[in-house]
Amino acid sequence: MAVPYNHHEVEQKWQKIWDEEKAFRTSDDYSKPKYYALVEFPYPSGQGLHVGHPRPYTALDIVARKRRMQGYNVLYPMGWDAFGLPTENYAIKNHIHPKIVTKNNVERFKGQLHALGYSFDWEREVNTTDPEYYKWTQWIFLKLFKAGLAYKAEMPINWCTSCKVGLANEEVVNGVCERCGSEVVRKVKSQWMLKITEYADKLIQGLDTVDYIERVKVSQKNWIGKSQGAEVDFAITGKEEKLRVYTTRPDTLFGATYMVVSPEHPLIEKYRDEIKNYDALAEYREQAARKSDFERTELVKDKTGVQIEGLTATNPVNGREIPIWISDYVLMTYGTGAIMAVPAHDERDWDFAKKFGLPIIEVVAGSPVSVQEQVYTDVATGTLVNSEFLNGLSVADAKARIIEFLEEKGIGHSKTNFKLRDWVFSRQRYWGEPIPIIKCEKCGFVPLDESELPLMLPEVESYEPTDNGESPLAAMKDWVNVTCPCCGGPAERETDTMPQWAGSSWYFLRYTDPHNTEALAGKEALDYWLPVDWYNGGMEHTTLHLLYSRFWHRFLYDQGYVPCPEPYQKRTSHGMILGSNGEKMSKSRGNVVNPDDIVRDYGADTLRTYEMFIGAFDLSAAWSEDGVKGCRRFLERVWKLQDILAEGEGYSADLETKLHQTIKKVSADYENLKYNTAIAAMMSLINEFYKKNAVTRGEYRTLLTLLNPVAPHITEELWQSAGFEGRLYQAAWPQYEEEKTVESTVEIGIQVNGKMRAAITVSKDEDKESVIAAAKEALGDKLTGTVVKEIYVPGRLVNIVAK
RNA sequence: GCGGGUAUGGCGGAAUAGGCAGACGCAAGGGACUUAAAAUCCCUCGGGGGCGACCCCGUGCCGGUUCAAGUCCGGCUACCCGCACCA
Numbered sequence: 001m002a003v004p005y006n007h008h009e010v011e012q013k014w015q016k017i018w019d020e021e022k023a024f025r026t027s028d029d030y031s032k033p034k035y036y037a038l039v040e041f042p043y044p045s046g047q048g049l050h051v052g053h054p055r056p057y058t059a060l061d062i063v064a065r066k067r068r069m070q071g072y073n074v075l076y077p078m079g080w081d082a083f084g085l086p087t088e089n090y091a092i093k094n095h096i097h098p099k100i101v102t103k104n105n106v107e108r109f110k111g112q113l114h115a116l117g118y119s120f121d122w123e124r125e126v127n128t129t130d131p132e133y134y135k136w137t138q139w140i141f142l143k144l145f146k147a148g149l150a151y152k153a154e155m156p157i158n159w160c161t162s163c164k165v166g167l168a169n170e171e172v173v174n175g176v177c178e179r180c181g182s183e184v185v186r187k188v189k190s191q192w193m194l195k196i197t198e199y200a201d202k203l204i205q206g207l208d209t210v211d212y213i214e215r216v217k218v219s220q221k222n223w224i225g226k227s228q229g230a231e232v233d234f235a236i237t238g239k240e241e242k243l244r245v246y247t248t249r250p251d252t253l254f255g256a257t258y259m260v261v262s263p264e265h266p267l268i269e270k271y272r273d274e275i276k277n278y279d280a281l282a283e284y285r286e287q288a289a290r291k292s293d294f295e296r297t298e299l300v301k302d303k304t305g306v307q308i309e310g311l312t313a314t315n316p317v318n319g320r321e322i323p324i325w326i327s328d329y330v331l332m333t334y335g336t337g338a339i340m341a342v343p344a345h346d347e348r349d350w351d352f353a354k355k356f357g358l359p360i361i362e363v364v365a366g367s368p369v370s371v372q373e374q375v376y377t378d379v380a381t382g383t384l385v386n387s388e389f390l391n392g393l394s395v396a397d398a399k400a401r402i403i404e405f406l407e408e409k410g411i412g413h414s415k416t417n418f419k420l421r422d423w424v425f426s427r428q429r430y431w432g433e434p435i436p437i438i439k440c441e442k443c444g445f446v447p448l449d450e451s452e453l454p455l456m457l458p459e460v461e462s463y464e465p466t467d468n469g470e471s472p473l474a475a476m477k478d479w480v481n482v483t484c485p486c487c488g489g490p491a492e493r494e495t496d497t498m499p500q501w502a503g504s505s506w507y508f509l510r511y512t513d514p515h516n517t518e519a520l521a522g523k524e525a526l527d528y529w530l531p532v533d534w535y536n537g538g539m540e541h542t543t544l545h546l547l548y549s550r551f552w553h554r555f556l557y558d559q560g561y562v563p564c565p566e567p568y569q570k571r572t573s574h575g576m577i578l579g580s581n582g583e584k585m586s587k588s589r590g591n592v593v594n595p596d597d598i599v600r601d602y603g604a605d606t607l608r609t610y611e612m613f614i615g616a617f618d619l620s621a622a623w624s625e626d627g628v629k630g631c632r633r634f635l636e637r638v639w640k641l642q643d644i645l646a647e648g649e650g651y652s653a654d655l656e657t658k659l660h661q662t663i664k665k666v667s668a669d670y671e672n673l674k675y676n677t678a679i680a681a682m683m684s685l686i687n688e689f690y691k692k693n694a695v696t697r698g699e700y701r702t703l704l705t706l707l708n709p710v711a712p713h714i715t716e717e718l719w720q721s722a723g724f725e726g727r728l729y730q731a732a733w734p735q736y737e738e739e740k741t742v743e744s745t746v747e748i749g750i751q752v753n754g755k756m757r758a759a760i761t762v763s764k765d766e767d768k769e770s771v772i773a774a775a776k777e778a779l780g781d782k783l784t785g786t787v788v789k790e791i792y793v794p795g796r797l798v799n800i801v802a803k
Numbered sequence: 804g805c806g807g808g809u810a811u812g813g814c815g816g817a818a819u820a821g822g823c824a825g826a827c828g829c830a831a832g833g834g835a836c837u838u839a840a841a842a843u844c845c846c847u848c849g850g851g852g853g854c855g856a857c858c859c860c861g862u863g864c865c866g867g868u869u870c871a872a873g874u875c876c877g878g879c880u881a882c883c884c885g886c887a888c889c890a
Contacts, residue, residue, distance in 0.1 A: 680827035749823035
């Protein structure tokens, strides 16, 4: 009898051996085929690892381990995205330097990951808060600045009243701060911005060249929000000045019955003296500014607005004079901040016109109901009417014709717009990368010389943001006051820091050559390792991290620093692990499971197996301790195969097909995110061994190898105690033969008129006639009437159609 | 409102290309072992009917295509996740 399975002993033993043997160290032998597997590096929070973390880490660990066994040079790295607010907030509260907090958290995380037996190459660990790392984050920023892609602008930003920090749009959820849940208001501040909008088209086009799961591609496309239309100039009656609008429906130009500008539109200040109701407009603007984004969206359906009295516009195609209104349903940040309103064919305009009694003119016919009763927005079937030279054209033709006309007359042109906004890159916070810029009254913004990088984050007394919203760095006069590198006069350092997204926008490059002091990574390393072959991460990062890092990478490509335009060849996403009640795990719900407890009670191999077996990888799944027990039981049964181990390096005749089938299935499933069915196939295989009460050494060897990527410790131990040569992690991945995956005889179902009636066993190469004959014999008197059709699907079934 | 996803036993979930629905696991029930319990092993396990060989129904709902539909087509419903006045 084998000794009992002691997961604690086995796991500690092999983790130590792997460390000593540097088992998973990535080779610098660039002649081998490479495989770069990547998982999102975690933010080392104070709570430690969550049971959600091991799901993606185990999945790609399986892929990495399998690739090594297949002879690849594998890069599977890990690091820490360690700048950020929670650490800083913790530091403020407990008066501990964020550096110390980070160090402690990283140690804890690292210990937990180590206990799970991941095959990360720890010699390539990176940490975004390490000056040797953020030196290059700053370096990339300088490149962006020099390319004109980083600029400072007065921006209405999302201001968190509690964190006292500007937030990116993406960090505001339902009008409150994503982190602390406090109210977010608008506040105008001078901010560093990155021109991601300049890359909008490239970021869309790049998606066609990569293998991302569909929903990631769709979300990114929607987020970038490309739309094609036209800009049209409307004359302001009696003025030289034109009011420019953006529209995706230039074909409906004849139906424009009024215009709307956003409350912040400069037109209002410019013609202040001629506007008769300026006070009313100013009042409306005030109200709009006070509304939080949340309130604005809450009131989507209820349109408000004020007419500008004293100004009107002229429709350039028919000379019609129309009123101009202001309303907060028009956004200053999109298009030109002004629209032409065509109430007959735009839902929002229709609502607005109905509310304020503005005229509705039909210019696209085809609606079954009058446009006075219901808006008509169908662009596929409509025909133009009331539109002079456009009459009778389809919407598509009318669009082309009107743009031609506008361009001819010089009153408009086609135009592409994007929903994507530039990236607010400043944070008024301490725990981030200092922005390497010096502000000089004479010379403006002067970039630090690259030789002065890294610009170190100075030691400060207090990390509290100041009440006026400046970064704590602003109080460090010694650090702030410098001489201008350009003119030698007095100057000040930029005191804002970078957002957390900065360091994570390029970390995958650093892993290829993490100790390089001359460059962010050496050219040879980048040429060899890039692109990342498989990147897995959360859906929540689709429009933030994933888009930002693609932007930076594409920029670096354009600058000649990286060898390929897209950083990630393949992107997949895992589902969440929910609490046992099916709800998201959270402290307040009291349904949090700590991975340490599972590792202690059941072992890392059990946890890994369970998280892979829990369900489809891309769907969320509820935690079940009973499910964990089931996986533990499976590993126990694998362990006890030792007791029925029989001689023979090959496969026994009756299980040969099953072995070949299992190798084929497990190999394919590991590649296709179907870890659950791979494990099911292995469970099914060992059930066969137990039925026979014997497993040959050859069968055992194959099983251990297939299972090793999922449960590396127990399989390595069993490999050794069975006396197989060398280490399992160095063994070759098992091969299968296609012909041997097919059973020589197979039981097939027999249907009559599509209903199952019997079953027979036939040889796989039996011809149709004899199978049908055997089927009829098996059916006997169950087959009545005249046979009109006989169907034989080899290996599957026979269907006899009778009338 | 727009976009995406999901719907199969008591539960988690299987089912390449339309081809024996419910693999694998969990829970439950019965049995073996035990003084007993745990662990382990064996059996049963979608619903209904029949003494029985067997028969009928069944993959959210309604229709269609097909010899054959969980799978394909048309039309719905419910839930989940994004985005949300983007002209």
